[in-house]
Amino acid sequence: MAELDTSGGGKHKGGKVRSKKASTRVDLTAMVDLAFLLITFFMLTTTLAKKKEMDLAMPDNSVKTTQLPVAATRSMTILLGSHNKLEWYMGEPGKSAPTVDGYGKDGLRKALIENNKNVMATHAAPDNTMIVLIKPSDKSTYENLVTALDEMNITNIQTYAIVKITPMEIADLQKNNIY
Amino acid sequence: MPRVKVARKSTAIDMTAMCDVAFLLLTFFILTAKPKVEDPSKAEVPSSSKEKLVPEENLATISVGQKGKIFYSLTGNDNRIGALTAMGEKYHITFTPEEQKIFSVTEIFGVPMNQLKAFLAMNGDEKAKFVQPGIPADTTGNSELSNWILTSRQADKALHDKDLDVAIKGDKREEYPTISTVIQILEKQKKFKFSLITDLKTAPKK
Numbered sequence: 001m002a003e004l005d006t007s008g009g010g011k012h013k014g015g016k017v018r019s020k021k022a023s024t025r026v027d028l029t030a031m032v033d034l035a036f037l038l039i040t041f042f043m044l045t046t047t048l049a050k051k052k053e054m055d056l057a058m059p060d061n062s063v064k065t066t067q068l069p070v071a072a073t074r075s076m077t078i079l080l081g082s083h084n085k086l087e088w089y090m091g092e093p094g095k096s097a098p099t100v101d102g103y104g105k106d107g108l109r110k111a112l113i114e115n116n117k118n119v120m121a122t123h124a125a126p127d128n129t130m131i132v133l134i135k136p137s138d139k140s141t142y143e144n145l146v147t148a149l150d151e152m153n154i155t156n157i158q159t160y161a162i163v164k165i166t167p168m169e170i171a172d173l174q175k176n177n178i179y
Numbered sequence: 180m181p182r183v184k185v186a187r188k189s190t191a192i193d194m195t196a197m198c199d200v201a202f203l204l205l206t207f208f209i210l211t212a213k214p215k216v217e218d219p220s221k222a223e224v225p226s227s228s229k230e231k232l233v234p235e236e237n238l239a240t241i242s243v244g245q246k247g248k249i250f251y252s253l254t255g256n257d258n259r260i261g262a263l264t265a266m267g268e269k270y271h272i273t274f275t276p277e278e279q280k281i282f283s284v285t286e287i288f289g290v291p292m293n294q295l296k297a298f299l300a301m302n303g304d305e306k307a308k309f310v311q312p313g314i315p316a317d318t319t320g321n322s323e324l325s326n327w328i329l330t331s332r333q334a335d336k337a338l339h340d341k342d343l344d345v346a347i348k349g350d351k352r353e354e355y356p357t358i359s360t361v362i363q364i365l366e367k368q369k370k371f372k373f374s375l376i377t378d379l380k381t382a383p384k385k
Contacts, residue, residue: 028194035201042208053346053374054229058362060371080355136355142243143225143351145358146375150227162362 054149059161074123075131076115078108078148079169080140081178086148090115093168100176103147112155132160137170139179219289219311220244222350227377237341239331240376241324242287244350247357248313249324250289253331258343259283261334262327266292269326274299289313292323316360320367329368348376 078088079098088111089098101107112132119130132152136145145162152160173179220242235254242250253259263282267274270292274282278299289311290298301309316324328345335343345365349358365373 028198032194032198032201035198035205039201039205039208042205042212046208046212051224051233051348051376052227052229052379053231053233054227054377055231055372055374058366058371060369136359138354138356140355141351142349142353142355142358145355146225146227146377149375150229150377154228 054146054153056149056162070127070131071123074119074127074129075133076112076119077133077135077169079165079173080134080136080144080148081173081176082137082139083178084141084144085176085178086140086144087173087176087178093166093172098172098176100178103144103151108148108151109155112151112157116155116157129159130157132157133163134160135163135165135169137165137173137179139173217307218242218244218250218287220248220250220287220348220350222348223352224348224376224378225351226379227375228379229377230379231374233346233374233376234344237335237339238344238346239328240287240346240348241328241361242289242348243353243357243361245313247353248289248311249316249357249361250287250311251314251324251327252287255335255339256283257338258331258334259285261338262331265330265333266326269330272296291315316364318360318363318367320364322364324361325364325367328364328370332368332370345370345373346376347373 072091076088076090077093078086080086085100085102086108087098087100088108089096099111101111112130116130120128122128134145134148134152136148149160170179222242222244238254240252242252244250253262260279260283263274263279266272272292272295274296278296281299285299288295288298291312291314294312298306298309298311314324314327316322319325332343335341347358347361365371
Protein backbone atom coordinates (compact mmCIF):
# COMPACT_ATOMS: atom_id res chain seq x y z
CA MET A 1 0.00 0.00 0.00
CA ALA A 2 1.07 3.53 0.46
CA GLU A 3 4.31 3.41 2.20
CA LEU A 4 7.61 5.01 2.43
CA ASP A 5 10.26 2.48 1.55
CA THR A 6 13.50 3.09 3.27
CA SER A 7 14.27 -0.37 4.47
CA GLY A 8 17.83 -1.14 3.74
CA GLY A 9 20.27 -3.93 3.52
CA GLY A 10 20.00 -7.68 3.31
CA LYS A 11 22.18 -10.11 5.10
CA HIS A 12 25.84 -9.46 5.23
CA LYS A 13 27.97 -12.33 4.25
CA GLY A 14 29.67 -13.93 7.09
CA GLY A 15 29.17 -10.96 9.32
CA LYS A 16 27.55 -10.81 12.63
CA VAL A 17 23.95 -11.64 12.78
CA ARG A 18 22.36 -8.30 12.79
CA SER A 19 18.89 -7.74 13.97
CA LYS A 20 16.70 -7.31 10.98
CA LYS A 21 15.91 -3.72 10.38
CA ALA A 22 12.22 -3.12 10.71
CA SER A 23 10.62 -1.59 7.69
CA THR A 24 9.97 2.10 8.02
CA ARG A 25 7.08 1.96 5.59
CA VAL A 26 4.10 3.57 7.14
CA ASP A 27 0.58 2.75 6.14
CA LEU A 28 -1.01 6.07 5.29
CA THR A 29 -4.53 4.76 4.73
CA ALA A 30 -5.80 5.55 8.18
CA MET A 31 -4.28 9.00 8.11
CA VAL A 32 -5.87 9.81 4.77
CA ASP A 33 -9.21 8.54 6.06
CA LEU A 34 -8.96 10.79 9.05
CA ALA A 35 -7.93 13.76 6.95
CA PHE A 36 -10.91 13.40 4.67
CA LEU A 37 -13.23 12.95 7.60
CA LEU A 38 -12.04 16.21 9.08
CA ILE A 39 -12.27 17.97 5.71
CA THR A 40 -15.87 16.87 5.42
CA PHE A 41 -16.59 18.11 8.92
CA PHE A 42 -15.07 21.53 8.37
CA MET A 43 -16.71 21.89 4.98
CA LEU A 44 -20.12 21.26 6.45
CA THR A 45 -19.79 23.44 9.51
CA THR A 46 -18.30 26.48 7.84
CA THR A 47 -20.46 29.26 6.49
CA LEU A 48 -19.71 29.54 2.82
CA ALA A 49 -22.36 31.94 1.59
CA LYS A 50 -21.80 35.20 3.35
CA LYS A 51 -24.78 37.41 3.93
CA LYS A 52 -25.13 40.58 1.96
CA GLU A 53 -26.33 43.88 3.24
CA MET A 54 -28.39 46.71 1.88
CA ASP A 55 -27.62 50.15 3.20
CA LEU A 56 -30.53 52.26 4.21
CA ALA A 57 -30.38 55.90 5.18
CA MET A 58 -33.32 57.48 6.91
CA PRO A 59 -33.67 61.26 6.88
CA ASP A 60 -32.39 63.08 9.92
CA ASN A 61 -35.58 64.22 11.60
CA SER A 62 -33.90 66.21 14.35
CA VAL A 63 -32.87 69.14 12.20
CA LYS A 64 -35.51 71.25 10.61
CA THR A 65 -34.37 72.30 7.21
CA THR A 66 -36.23 74.56 4.91
CA GLN A 67 -36.61 72.97 1.58
CA LEU A 68 -37.98 74.20 -1.65
CA PRO A 69 -41.26 72.62 -2.58
CA VAL A 70 -41.08 70.01 -5.28
CA ALA A 71 -43.62 69.54 -7.98
CA ALA A 72 -46.14 66.93 -6.90
CA THR A 73 -46.20 65.62 -10.43
CA ARG A 74 -42.68 64.35 -9.91
CA SER A 75 -43.56 62.14 -7.01
CA MET A 76 -44.73 58.59 -7.14
CA THR A 77 -46.24 57.02 -4.06
CA ILE A 78 -46.12 53.29 -3.52
CA LEU A 79 -48.43 51.82 -0.89
CA LEU A 80 -47.43 48.36 0.25
CA GLY A 81 -50.47 46.28 1.09
CA SER A 82 -51.09 42.72 2.14
CA HIS A 83 -50.94 39.53 0.06
CA ASN A 84 -47.82 40.73 -1.76
CA LYS A 85 -49.77 43.42 -3.53
CA LEU A 86 -49.11 47.10 -3.75
CA GLU A 87 -50.71 50.12 -5.28
CA TRP A 88 -49.12 53.21 -6.66
CA TYR A 89 -50.18 56.60 -7.86
CA MET A 90 -48.51 59.65 -9.27
CA GLY A 91 -48.78 63.10 -7.76
CA GLU A 92 -51.02 64.07 -4.91
CA PRO A 93 -53.28 61.54 -3.23
CA GLY A 94 -56.83 61.38 -4.46
CA LYS A 95 -56.10 63.20 -7.69
CA SER A 96 -55.39 60.17 -9.78
CA ALA A 97 -56.72 56.67 -9.36
CA PRO A 98 -54.16 54.31 -7.86
CA THR A 99 -53.06 51.26 -9.78
CA VAL A 100 -52.98 47.92 -7.99
CA ASP A 101 -49.86 46.03 -8.97
CA GLY A 102 -47.65 43.17 -7.96
CA TYR A 103 -43.95 43.06 -7.20
CA GLY A 104 -41.49 41.91 -9.77
CA LYS A 105 -40.48 42.41 -13.32
CA ASP A 106 -43.86 43.10 -14.89
CA GLY A 107 -45.38 44.85 -11.92
CA LEU A 108 -43.54 47.43 -9.92
CA ARG A 109 -40.41 47.53 -12.02
CA LYS A 110 -42.27 48.23 -15.23
CA ALA A 111 -44.32 50.94 -13.54
CA LEU A 112 -41.21 52.55 -12.10
CA ILE A 113 -39.38 52.60 -15.41
CA GLU A 114 -42.38 53.99 -17.30
CA ASN A 115 -43.19 56.64 -14.74
CA ASN A 116 -39.58 57.68 -14.55
CA LYS A 117 -39.52 58.10 -18.32
CA ASN A 118 -42.67 60.21 -18.23
CA VAL A 119 -41.35 62.43 -15.49
CA MET A 120 -38.06 62.86 -17.32
CA ALA A 121 -39.90 63.84 -20.47
CA THR A 122 -42.33 66.28 -18.91
CA HIS A 123 -39.98 68.18 -16.61
CA ALA A 124 -37.01 70.32 -17.35
CA ALA A 125 -33.53 69.21 -16.37
CA PRO A 126 -31.87 69.14 -13.86
CA ASP A 127 -34.95 68.78 -11.64
CA ASN A 128 -36.53 66.01 -13.60
CA THR A 129 -35.83 62.98 -11.51
CA MET A 130 -38.66 61.05 -10.02
CA ILE A 131 -39.15 61.05 -6.27
CA VAL A 132 -40.54 57.85 -4.85
CA LEU A 133 -42.31 57.61 -1.52
CA ILE A 134 -42.59 54.10 -0.14
CA LYS A 135 -45.38 53.75 2.37
CA PRO A 136 -45.51 50.32 3.97
CA SER A 137 -48.81 49.51 5.64
CA ASP A 138 -49.00 47.41 8.79
CA LYS A 139 -50.11 44.43 6.77
CA SER A 140 -47.13 44.38 4.47
CA THR A 141 -44.19 42.13 5.21
CA TYR A 142 -40.54 42.92 5.62
CA GLU A 143 -39.83 41.13 2.37
CA ASN A 144 -42.14 43.56 0.56
CA LEU A 145 -40.18 46.49 1.90
CA VAL A 146 -36.84 45.00 0.91
CA THR A 147 -38.16 44.12 -2.54
CA ALA A 148 -39.45 47.64 -3.03
CA LEU A 149 -36.12 49.12 -1.94
CA ASP A 150 -34.31 46.71 -4.19
CA GLU A 151 -36.44 47.80 -7.15
CA MET A 152 -35.26 51.36 -6.53
CA ASN A 153 -31.73 50.13 -6.87
CA ILE A 154 -32.48 48.09 -9.98
CA THR A 155 -34.35 50.87 -11.75
CA ASN A 156 -31.70 53.35 -10.66
CA ILE A 157 -33.96 55.79 -8.81
CA GLN A 158 -31.86 58.02 -6.64
CA THR A 159 -34.43 59.80 -4.50
CA TYR A 160 -36.71 57.65 -2.45
CA ALA A 161 -37.86 57.58 1.13
CA ILE A 162 -39.80 55.41 3.51
CA VAL A 163 -42.75 57.42 4.76
CA LYS A 164 -45.48 56.70 7.27
CA ILE A 165 -48.75 55.72 5.70
CA THR A 166 -51.81 57.94 6.25
CA PRO A 167 -55.27 56.67 7.33
CA MET A 168 -56.67 57.86 4.03
CA GLU A 169 -54.27 55.65 2.15
CA ILE A 170 -55.07 52.71 4.38
CA ALA A 171 -58.74 53.22 3.55
CA ASP A 172 -57.81 53.15 -0.09
CA LEU A 173 -55.91 49.89 0.35
CA GLN A 174 -58.95 48.45 2.11
CA LYS A 175 -61.13 49.49 -0.79
CA ASN A 176 -58.90 47.49 -3.08
CA ASN A 177 -58.94 44.49 -0.73
CA ILE A 178 -55.23 44.50 -0.07
CA TYR A 179 -55.21 45.45 3.56
CA MET B 180 4.60 -19.68 -29.16
CA PRO B 181 5.38 -18.64 -25.71
CA ARG B 182 2.53 -17.36 -23.78
CA VAL B 183 2.77 -13.66 -23.16
CA LYS B 184 2.90 -13.21 -19.54
CA VAL B 185 1.23 -10.16 -18.23
CA ALA B 186 3.27 -8.79 -15.47
CA ARG B 187 1.21 -8.64 -12.37
CA LYS B 188 1.14 -5.20 -11.03
CA SER B 189 0.84 -4.47 -7.41
CA THR B 190 -2.52 -3.07 -6.40
CA ALA B 191 -0.90 -0.84 -3.87
CA ILE B 192 -1.31 2.81 -4.67
CA ASP B 193 1.03 5.47 -3.54
CA MET B 194 -1.09 7.59 -1.27
CA THR B 195 1.49 10.19 -0.45
CA ALA B 196 0.18 12.74 -2.91
CA MET B 197 -3.40 12.18 -1.91
CA CYS B 198 -2.45 12.57 1.68
CA ASP B 199 -0.71 15.84 0.89
CA VAL B 200 -3.73 17.21 -0.89
CA ALA B 201 -6.07 16.07 1.85
CA PHE B 202 -4.07 17.82 4.51
CA LEU B 203 -3.70 20.95 2.42
CA LEU B 204 -7.46 21.17 2.07
CA LEU B 205 -7.90 20.38 5.74
CA THR B 206 -5.59 23.20 6.71
CA PHE B 207 -7.48 25.56 4.41
CA PHE B 208 -10.84 24.68 5.90
CA ILE B 209 -9.60 24.87 9.45
CA LEU B 210 -8.14 28.30 8.87
CA THR B 211 -11.15 29.72 7.05
CA ALA B 212 -13.74 28.04 9.25
CA LYS B 213 -16.11 30.30 11.04
CA PRO B 214 -18.55 28.09 12.80
CA LYS B 215 -22.21 28.55 12.02
CA VAL B 216 -24.01 30.29 14.78
CA GLU B 217 -27.36 28.83 15.62
CA ASP B 218 -29.76 31.70 15.17
CA PRO B 219 -32.70 31.43 17.56
CA SER B 220 -34.68 33.94 15.51
CA LYS B 221 -34.63 31.49 12.57
CA ALA B 222 -34.91 34.51 10.34
CA GLU B 223 -35.11 33.70 6.67
CA VAL B 224 -33.80 36.84 5.11
CA PRO B 225 -35.29 38.24 1.92
CA SER B 226 -33.18 38.41 -1.19
CA SER B 227 -31.95 41.46 -3.00
CA SER B 228 -29.47 42.24 -5.73
CA LYS B 229 -27.04 44.05 -3.43
CA GLU B 230 -23.58 42.58 -3.28
CA LYS B 231 -22.08 44.40 -0.35
CA LEU B 232 -20.80 42.03 2.30
CA VAL B 233 -21.87 42.31 5.90
CA PRO B 234 -18.93 43.49 8.01
CA GLU B 235 -17.59 40.92 10.42
CA GLU B 236 -16.71 43.17 13.28
CA ASN B 237 -17.92 46.36 14.84
CA LEU B 238 -21.50 45.35 14.16
CA ALA B 239 -24.68 45.01 16.13
CA THR B 240 -27.36 42.86 14.55
CA ILE B 241 -31.00 43.06 15.47
CA SER B 242 -32.73 39.90 14.35
CA VAL B 243 -36.48 39.87 14.04
CA GLY B 244 -38.21 36.55 13.66
CA GLN B 245 -40.71 34.10 15.07
CA LYS B 246 -43.66 36.45 15.12
CA GLY B 247 -42.06 39.69 16.11
CA LYS B 248 -39.49 38.45 18.63
CA ILE B 249 -36.37 40.53 18.74
CA PHE B 250 -32.92 39.08 19.25
CA TYR B 251 -29.70 40.96 19.64
CA SER B 252 -26.18 40.11 18.70
CA LEU B 253 -23.03 42.13 19.11
CA THR B 254 -19.53 41.48 17.84
CA GLY B 255 -16.43 41.71 19.99
CA ASN B 256 -16.07 40.13 23.42
CA ASP B 257 -14.95 43.37 25.04
CA ASN B 258 -17.93 45.23 23.57
CA ARG B 259 -20.27 42.64 24.99
CA ILE B 260 -18.82 42.95 28.47
CA GLY B 261 -18.94 46.74 28.23
CA ALA B 262 -22.56 46.74 27.14
CA LEU B 263 -23.54 44.19 29.80
CA THR B 264 -21.93 46.18 32.59
CA ALA B 265 -23.64 49.37 31.47
CA MET B 266 -26.98 47.58 31.16
CA GLY B 267 -26.49 46.10 34.63
CA GLU B 268 -26.03 49.57 36.06
CA LYS B 269 -29.15 50.82 34.31
CA TYR B 270 -31.35 48.00 35.53
CA HIS B 271 -29.62 47.56 38.91
CA ILE B 272 -28.40 44.05 38.27
CA THR B 273 -24.84 43.11 39.14
CA PHE B 274 -23.26 40.46 37.03
CA THR B 275 -20.52 38.29 38.45
CA PRO B 276 -17.25 37.96 36.49
CA GLU B 277 -18.36 34.42 35.70
CA GLU B 278 -21.59 35.67 34.12
CA GLN B 279 -19.72 38.36 32.23
CA LYS B 280 -17.44 35.72 30.83
CA ILE B 281 -20.36 33.63 29.63
CA PHE B 282 -22.05 36.67 28.16
CA SER B 283 -18.88 37.64 26.30
CA VAL B 284 -19.09 34.41 24.30
CA THR B 285 -22.84 34.52 23.78
CA GLU B 286 -23.30 35.18 20.09
CA ILE B 287 -26.97 36.03 20.15
CA PHE B 288 -29.66 36.31 22.77
CA GLY B 289 -33.27 37.31 23.07
CA VAL B 290 -34.20 37.51 26.72
CA PRO B 291 -35.38 40.47 28.78
CA MET B 292 -33.06 41.83 31.47
CA ASN B 293 -34.90 40.15 34.34
CA GLN B 294 -34.33 36.73 32.77
CA LEU B 295 -30.79 37.32 31.62
CA LYS B 296 -29.15 35.99 34.79
CA ALA B 297 -31.11 32.75 34.56
CA PHE B 298 -30.34 32.48 30.85
CA LEU B 299 -26.61 32.87 31.44
CA ALA B 300 -26.70 30.19 34.12
CA MET B 301 -28.03 27.60 31.70
CA ASN B 302 -25.74 25.10 30.04
CA GLY B 303 -25.54 24.63 26.30
CA ASP B 304 -28.27 22.02 26.06
CA GLU B 305 -30.73 23.97 28.15
CA LYS B 306 -30.00 27.12 26.18
CA ALA B 307 -30.77 25.33 22.93
CA LYS B 308 -34.08 24.05 24.26
CA PHE B 309 -35.09 27.25 26.00
CA VAL B 310 -37.58 29.30 24.01
CA GLN B 311 -36.31 32.83 24.22
CA PRO B 312 -39.10 35.36 24.62
CA GLY B 313 -37.33 38.14 22.73
CA ILE B 314 -36.11 41.52 23.92
CA PRO B 315 -38.86 44.00 24.81
CA ALA B 316 -38.94 46.96 22.47
CA ASP B 317 -41.15 49.96 21.97
CA THR B 318 -40.79 53.39 20.48
CA THR B 319 -40.46 55.33 23.73
CA GLY B 320 -36.68 55.40 23.46
CA ASN B 321 -36.25 53.79 26.84
CA SER B 322 -37.01 50.19 26.02
CA GLU B 323 -34.55 47.41 26.67
CA LEU B 324 -33.63 47.03 23.02
CA SER B 325 -33.03 50.74 22.77
CA ASN B 326 -30.79 50.65 25.83
CA TRP B 327 -28.87 47.64 24.52
CA ILE B 328 -28.11 49.47 21.30
CA LEU B 329 -27.19 52.63 23.14
CA THR B 330 -24.89 50.92 25.64
CA SER B 331 -23.24 48.88 22.88
CA ARG B 332 -22.60 52.00 20.89
CA GLN B 333 -21.14 53.71 23.94
CA ALA B 334 -18.99 50.67 24.72
CA ASP B 335 -17.70 50.52 21.14
CA LYS B 336 -16.96 54.23 21.18
CA ALA B 337 -15.08 53.95 24.48
CA LEU B 338 -13.16 50.79 23.61
CA HIS B 339 -12.41 51.21 19.93
CA ASP B 340 -13.35 54.80 19.15
CA LYS B 341 -15.59 53.66 16.32
CA ASP B 342 -19.21 54.22 15.55
CA LEU B 343 -20.98 50.90 15.77
CA ASP B 344 -22.71 49.72 12.62
CA VAL B 345 -26.22 48.46 13.03
CA ALA B 346 -27.85 45.87 10.83
CA ILE B 347 -31.39 44.59 10.82
CA LYS B 348 -31.93 40.96 9.99
CA GLY B 349 -35.59 40.33 9.54
CA ASP B 350 -37.58 37.32 8.52
CA LYS B 351 -39.31 37.63 5.16
CA ARG B 352 -42.76 37.02 6.52
CA GLU B 353 -42.35 39.39 9.42
CA GLU B 354 -44.99 42.12 9.33
CA TYR B 355 -43.84 45.66 8.95
CA PRO B 356 -44.78 47.13 12.41
CA THR B 357 -41.96 45.32 14.26
CA ILE B 358 -39.41 46.46 11.71
CA SER B 359 -40.85 49.94 11.94
CA THR B 360 -40.38 49.88 15.73
CA VAL B 361 -36.74 48.93 15.33
CA ILE B 362 -36.19 51.67 12.75
CA GLN B 363 -37.84 54.22 15.01
CA ILE B 364 -35.63 53.18 17.93
CA LEU B 365 -32.57 53.74 15.77
CA GLU B 366 -33.89 57.09 14.59
CA LYS B 367 -34.45 58.19 18.18
CA GLN B 368 -30.75 57.54 18.80
CA LYS B 369 -29.85 59.55 15.73
CA LYS B 370 -28.62 56.46 13.98
CA PHE B 371 -29.96 57.23 10.54
CA LYS B 372 -27.72 54.96 8.54
CA PHE B 373 -27.99 51.26 9.01
CA SER B 374 -28.22 48.22 6.85
CA LEU B 375 -30.68 45.47 6.11
CA ILE B 376 -29.26 41.98 5.80
CA THR B 377 -30.29 40.20 2.65
CA ASP B 378 -29.40 37.13 0.66
CA LEU B 379 -27.98 37.43 -2.79
CA LYS B 380 -30.32 36.76 -5.60
CA THR B 381 -28.99 36.64 -9.11
CA ALA B 382 -29.04 40.11 -10.59
CA PRO B 383 -32.12 40.49 -12.77
CA LYS B 384 -31.74 41.28 -16.41
CA LYS B 385 -32.69 44.79 -17.20
